[in-house]
Amino acid sequence: MENEQLSNSTIFPLGDKVQANFTGDAYLKMVFTDPEPLNTAIGNVTFAPGARNNWHAHQVGQVLLVTGGKGWYQEEGKAARLLLTGDVINIPPNVKHWHGATKDSWFVHLAMTPGATEWFEAVDDEWFDQL
Amino acid sequence: MENEQLSNSTIFPLGDKVQANFTGDAYLKMVFTDPEPLNTAIGNVTFAPGARNNWHAHQVGQVLLVTGGKGWYQEEGKAARLLLTGDVINIPPNVKHWHGATKDSWFVHLAMTPGATEWFEAVDDEWFDQL
Numbered sequence: 275m276e277n278e279q280l281s282n283s284t285i286f287p288l289g290d291k292v293q294a295n296f297t298g299d300a301y302l303k304m305v306f307t308d309p310e311p312l313n314t315a316i317g318n319v320t321f322a323p324g325a326r327n328n329w330h331a332h333q334v335g336q337v338l339l340v341t342g343g344k345g346w347y348q349e350e351g352k353a354a355r356l357l358l359t360g361d362v363i364n365i366p367p368n369v370k371h372w373h374g375a376t377k378d379s380w381f382v383h384l385a386m387t388p389g390a391t392e393w394f395e396a397v398d399d400e401w402f403d404q405l
Numbered sequence: 406m407e408n409e410q411l412s413n414s415t416i417f418p419l420g421d422k423v424q425a426n427f428t429g430d431a432y433l434k435m436v437f438t439d440p441e442p443l444n445t446a447i448g449n450v451t452f453a454p455g456a457r458n459n460w461h462a463h464q465v466g467q468v469l470l471v472t473g474g475k476g477w478y479q480e481e482g483k484a485a486r487l488l489l490t491g492d493v494i495n496i497p498p499n500v501k502h503w504h505g506a507t508k509d510s511w512f513v514h515l516a517m518t519p520g521a522t523e524w525f526e527a528v529d530d531e532w533f534d535q536l
Contacts, residue, residue: 285416285472286491305493311466311519313444316493335442339515341416341472360417362436362447384470388442 284382285341286318295393297402298325298374305384314388321345321381326374328396331367334389338363338373345381346405347373354405357381372397376405415513416472417449426524428533429456429505436515445519452476452512457505459527462498465520469494469504476512477536478504485536488512503528507536 289303299322306316348354350370375381420434430453437447479485481501506512
């Protein structure tokens with residue numbers, strides 16, 4: 275899919291293709307990076323169908339605001355949760371998890387991450403394909 | 406306009422009609438209120454055409470993420486700035502300002518406010534009408 279086509283369906287800019295720690299095509303645009311007044315930067319993350327990030331954990335936690343499409347959020351040892359437009363997720367600190375698009379939908383969320391992220395292995399293709 | 410009609414054009418829930426410090430019909434839904442990991446709650450604010458908040462100031466500041474429609478943002482002593490979908494505004498602490506919809510468009514933004522707000526007088530109708 276062309277970036278221009280996708281950008282028509284997004285609220286915040288698409289940004290640049292993510293180069294590491296993701297499977298499939300995903301894009302990141304930092305929409306807020308000022309040091310004040312928030313304790314976090316804000317990124318707009320857009321996943322092509324089937325794209326998802328690797329398993330990872332946030333040292334302080336992360337908040338996701340879903341602005342479009344359909345996606346998955348899964349914490350290690352738990353079932354994957356379907357995410358839809360308008361969903362808000364509070365990811366606890368140091369919990370291994372991943373998120374990304376469903377197989378047949380784009381998925382867009384704002385991500386607020388007040389701290390560092392530790393990256394792990396990719397989500398298994400066979401596991402993802404049976405979701 | 407019916408709430409149901411409006412809700413079809415919004416990403417986050419409409420919430421309840423704001424009862425004070427606004428002119429016209431505006432709605433607020435708090436979408437994130439957990440104490441961690443952010444230093445702020447997040448509210449989704451929806452303004453009917455012509456609706457706006459009173460002049461006010463934030464003790465710590467505020468960040469707005471515009472998710473739909475067309476609106477105005479004005480700091481005291483400066484020109485009003487037109488806001489469109491995708492715009493991000495960092496409102497400095499203790500700066501008197503107002504925001505709201507244009508006369509002919511709904512306007513929706515997320516608001517992140519890590520501190521208290523001081524409210525002042527309403528925006529003058531004659532001033533608003535000539536924008």
